[in-house]
Amino acid sequence: MPGASPPSPREKQAPAQKKASLNLPPDPPPHIPMGAAEPVHATLSIPHLIRLFIVNTIVLVELCIAMYIAAQAPAEIITAVFFRVLLSLLVPTLILSTYTKRFMPVITVRLIQRVPQ
Numbered sequence: 001m002p003g004a005s006p007p008s009p010r011e012k013q014a015p016a017q018k019k020a021s022l023n024l025p026p027d028p029p030p031h032i033p034m035g036a037a038e039p040v041h042a043t044l045s046i047p048h049l050i051r052l053f054i055v056n057t058i059v060l061v062e063l064c065i066a067m068y069i070a071a072q073a074p075a076e077i078i079t080a081v082f083f084r085v086l087l088s089l090l091v092p093t094l095i096l097s098t099y100t101k102r103f104m105p106v107i108t109v110r111l112i113q114r115v116p117q
Contacts, residue, residue, distance in 0.1 A: 047104055055097045062089040 044052065066089065070082035 045105060051097075051100060051104065055093070058093055059090065062086065062093065065089065 063086065066082050066086035069085045070078045073081040
């Protein structure tokens with residue numbers, strides 16, 4: 001419009017404030033276009049894979065034990081017995097699993113991004 005004044009700084013900041021009030025993720029930096037990042041293929045080392053296999057196997061065995069013990073219980077309390085047994089077995093396993101994770105070697109992954117030319 002010929003007689004319109006330029007927008008004030010407050011009017012320019014309104015969309016950013018509106019976005020912040022909606023808890024939306026921040027916009028990407030202007031030098032990295034959306035979707036330009038190369039896919040990252042993070043692989044686990046052999047000790048990590050062994051630990052993962054062992055913990056998963058132990059959790060499945062605990063689940064089977066809990067189902068077996070719950071099946072022996074009267075019908076009225078099957079669910080209570082199942083969860084009591086499962087949680088009493090599962091909690092120490094997950095705590096020990098988390099504790100053993102501290103001794104695993106650290107894997108670093110680089111995110112490779114294309115730079116626009």
